[in-house]
Amino acid sequence: MIDAQAFYDTIDGTWPAASKQHIGSWTIRDGQGGGKRASAATGDATGDIEQAEDAMRALAQTPLFMIREGDTALDADLHARGYQIIDPTNGYVTPVETLTDIPIPRVTAFAIWEPLAIMEEIWAEGGIGPARLNIMERTETKTGILARWNEKPAGVGFVAVHEGVAMVHAVEVLEHQRRQGVAQWIMRQAAFWARDNGAHTLAVLTTANNGPANALYQQLGFASAPGYHYRILQTKDDTSP
Structure with missing residues (x-):
């Protein structure tokens, strides 16, 4: 089949944000009202979470992160900051x-x-x-x-x-x-x-x-x-x- 990165790249490629910007280790998506998949930030635990939050707020978007396979540390960091899990999603x-x-x-x-x-x-x-x-x-x-x-x-x-x-x-x-x-x-x-x-x-x-x-x-x-x-x-x- 395809590996995890290729699968996530397919999500981006077939349901794209209006624009993307790379800030530090983050990918910030401008969804323009198109829902979570086109608006969520992705990155890893080495990034400055507040930097990503500021970038999303600058787009008038509520801070939202997509937690992908292998993002265990980021998931824990966001949990500690009070972020709630929403919409666990299965891929096929x-x-x-x-x-x-x-x-x-x-x-x-x-x-x-x-x-x-x-x-x-x-x-x-x-x-x-x-x-x-x-x-x-x-x-x-x-x-x-x-x-x-x-x-x-x-x-x-x-x-x-x-x-x-x-x-x-x-x-x-x-x-x-x-x-x-x-x-x-x-x-x-x-x-x-x-x-x-x-x-x-x-x-x-x-x-x-x-x-x-x-x-x-x-x-x-x-x-x-x-x-x-x-x-x-x-x-x-x-x-x-």
Whole structure:
């Protein structure tokens, strides 16, 4: 599969911040309202935490750190400063061939870019608004996935490629269309598109407490990849991974 650094680089490459700056040992991300993944600082325990806090506050962002595999010392330092854990997140990876073994049934799932209005509406219903759509626009090799079920729109996803790894983000299934296999077809369509766009691996993220999503990815043959959690001083309304 891929190592931890390549996995984290894929997150950055497929769900990018508006801008990044390197201050000391820190990477400071300007998320412009796009959620934690595009806004969290990363670094290590050798860095000056107050320096990172000041840089994030200068961007009008609440200090927020992503704790990745191996960041044990930083995690302990932030805990001692009163930072709380939020959104433990699991990563998953699989070769694209794992999900291209079954043809997509006719008119079940489509790779579409630019997003259709119905896709934006489904994302909006799941809390994925203009700031996150702007993140999607910033990527290079990308597509949206639209799934249909019972002859009606059912769900959406977004997938982008970074150095041979395609990562799926923003999977949303309409409530009345859930528990019917819609998310499976979104992931399978993502795999076909990824294969056709030069990717060898498909990756996805989900919060640790999202039981149905974790079960789905495991059932589809995904293997565990490096995860992360955040440390934050003040909980925000935004709970996306």
